[in-house]
Amino acid sequence: MFKIQTLNNIAVAGLNRLPRDRYEVASEIAHPDAILVRSANMHEIEIPSTVKAIGRAGAGVNNIPVARLTGRGVAVFNAPGANANAVKELVLAGMLLAARNIGQAWRFARELEGDDEAIHKAVEAGKKQFVGLELPGRTLGVIGLGAIGVKVANVARALGMRVIGYDPTITVQRAWQLESDVQPALSIDDLVSRADFISFHVPLTDETRHMINAERIRIMRPGAVLLNFSRDGIIDDAAAVEALDQGHLYAYVCDFPSNRLKDHPRVITLPHIGASTCEAEENCAVMVADQIRDYLETGNVLNSVNFPEIQLPPNGGYRLAVVNSNVPNMLGQISTDLAQAGLNILDMLNRSRGEVAVTLIDVDQPVPANTATAIREIDGVLSVRCLGIGC
Ligand SMILES: NC(=O)c1ccc[n+]([C@@H]2O[C@H](COP(=O)([O-])OP(=O)(O)OC[C@H]3O[C@@H](n4cnc5c(N)ncnc54)[C@H](O)[C@@H]3O)[C@@H](O)[C@H]2O)c1
Numbered sequence: 172m173f174k175i176q177t178l179n180n181i182a183v184a185g186l187n188r189l190p191r192d193r194y195e196v197a198s199e200i201a202h203p204d205a206i207l208v209r210s211a212n213m214h215e216i217e218i219p220s221t222v223k224a225i226g227r228a229g230a231g232v233n234n235i236p237v238a239r240l241t242g243r244g245v246a247v248f249n250a251p252g253a254n255a256n257a258v259k260e261l262v263l264a265g266m267l268l269a270a271r272n273i274g275q276a277w278r279f280a281r282e283l284e285g286d287d288e289a290i291h292k293a294v295e296a297g298k299k300q301f302v303g304l305e306l307p308g309r310t311l312g313v314i315g316l317g318a319i320g321v322k323v324a325n326v327a328r329a330l331g332m333r334v335i336g337y338d339p340t341i342t343v344q345r346a347w348q349l350e351s352d353v354q355p356a357l358s359i360d361d362l363v364s365r366a367d368f369i370s371f372h373v374p375l376t377d378e379t380r381h382m383i384n385a386e387r388i389r390i391m392r393p394g395a396v397l398l399n400f401s402r403d404g405i406i407d408d409a410a411a412v413e414a415l416d417q418g419h420l421y422a423y424v425c426d427f428p429s430n431r432l433k434d435h436p437r438v439i440t441l442p443h444i445g446a447s448t449c450e451a452e453e454n455c456a457v458m459v460a461d462q463i464r465d466y467l468e469t470g471n472v473l474n475s476v477n478f479p480e481i482q483l484p485p486n487g488g489y490r491l492a493v494v495n496s497n498v499p500n501m502l503g504q505i506s507t508d509l510a511q512a513g514l515n516i517l518d519m520l521n522r523s524r525g526e527v528a529v530t531l532i533d534v535d536q537p538v539p540a541n542t543a544t545a546i547r548e549i550d551g552v553l554s555v556r557c558l559g560i561g562c
């Protein structure tokens with residue numbers, strides 16, 4: 172029986188991918204094999220030594236201590252692209268909210284008083300405060316052309332906007348998906364100096380934190396609109412508010428409220444709902460539950476942020492899944508231990524990524540407990556699991 176702990180609400184469609192005759196799933200559970208999480212902060216909690224995998228039902232993994240877990244041989248998975256459409260639609264809504272002053276206009280309408288004639292008069296007198304602008308012909312700059320950024324760029328093109336993008340590590344797959352008339356920017360400075368709307372779709376890392384600061388805001392076009400549906404911390408909020416107060420920026424739309432932002436008249440904050448649609452929550456939960464199940468049952472790795480991708484179709488019934496440091500002579504030592512136990516290797520696959528390697532070995536008989544222990548004790552081996560029949 173595998174034990175799965177959930178740290179956030181995970182869509183039922185995803186949990187249903189884990190058959191209850193083999194999986195126990197609960198928010199409070201002793202000795203979990205894996206954890207399913209959304210945005211809960213895992214940096215501050217103790218992660219039990221029994222945990223072999225973390226499944227992030229979403230995109231961003233900055234709430235997970237990935238480096239520490241890698242050192243322990245724990246795989247971290249996410250759900251690339253599974254919530255991208257939901258975020259794209261909210262970014263589009265954000266551009267329209269800002270361009271047409273919808274928040275302010277709605278508030279004005281809700282505060283109208285008197286009989287209908289008085290309201291109509293106040294409407295006609297007041298509406299000039301909310302004159303907005305249209306999107307066609309305006310320039311959108313997209314920083315980060317991954318699953319979300321590409322969708323945002325393409326939908327803006329379909330609306331008649333000019334689009335420029337910046338992503339020095341764009342993948343070939345994403346480049347293929349991008350509309351051909353999206354122009355590449357030379358640098359972040361180049362992009363921000365040429366855009367009317369700037370939308371961020373990068374992960375929060377040491378490199379991207381405060382990617383937008385006072386210096387970069389100074390080179391933006393007067394009247395520019397910032398959209399942050401990426402992460403709190405990508406934009407220096409204090410600098411953005413100062414530029415709004417000075418009238419240099421027109422509006423700031425973001426998914427991460429704070430005391431500084433939530434009541435500002437030119438800021439629209441939403442409560443981190445970029446991925447909060449039924450469709451996105453289901454997509455993420457199903458994708459990540461399938462990946463966790465595959466990893467626990469077969470050792471195969473798909474969509475991990477710290478482990479190499481590895482897929483070995485089953486050969487016979489007995490599999491050893493080893494996670495080890497990516498250093499010389501690991502395979503030699505592991506296969507020596509297997510040979511000493513009289514086990515014949517039917518198939519084997521080894522993949523590495525950075526400092527970590529995963530080795531899947533199918534053998535013709537069950538792996539004796541003392542052999543698994545001997546392999547676990549090899550210097551550099553991080554974890555050993557015997558999978559399949561009889562384990
Ligand atoms: N508001 C929400 O609810 C919500 C929902 C989903 C994702 N997100 C955030 O959006 C981020 C992006 O999500 P995604 O699914 O598009 O991820 P993704 O991994 O598909 O794309 C991220 C892209 O950013 C690029 N990138 C990284 N560093 C960069 C840099 N310094 N400059 C320019 N580009 C850089 C990468 O090359 C990649 O193409 C997530 O990491 C998460 O923080 C927020």
Ligand SMILES: O=C(O)[C@H](O)COP(=O)(O)O
Pocket residue numbers: 209210228229230231232254443445446447
């Ligand atoms: O990175 C993500 O996928 C989003 O920020 C969504 O977070 P959530 O799963 O907590 O809604």
